[in-house]
Amino acid sequence: MMSLQGGAAVAGAESRIVWRDEDPAGPRPYTVRAGVGRVVEVRLRRLRHIDDVRSVGALVRAAARRAGQSAIIFSDMRRMAPVPHLLADFWSRDMRELNPGIARTGTLLDRDNVAFNLQLERVVRCACSPMRRLFFDASELRAWLAPAATTAELAHLDALLA
16 A cells, blocks of 8 residues: 655555655665564664654564564664654654563664764663663674574574674
């Protein structure tokens, strides 16, 4: 099901948005995938509208439900652009809804993306879960997720971090 919202074609069950003002063959603003076992992969580059936050949240919740109890969420936000203040507030509230269903969440950041990193630190703090952590180093992120992961899940995380 496709609908037009905020100048974009929003794919209901798809893990992407194709923006009119961008090259459709270019990088997607975000992707969410159910990985191996309980691993959920999230890659964010940009969130422009509240509908983007809703869409990403719905996709993550759906992937986490497919993963079963205690999802392990790996997020790559190294290329993420800062979001408007009101979106950040909504984003943290949306994250809180998923807290009971996660074992651990690790988010990989680019150390040089200072404005976004500070913003996401606040978003994660307001999401109120000690199971959510931010990392600049892939090996530290792996070490954080490893105790919650099976051997197969850990092998998949290693491939994502390679």
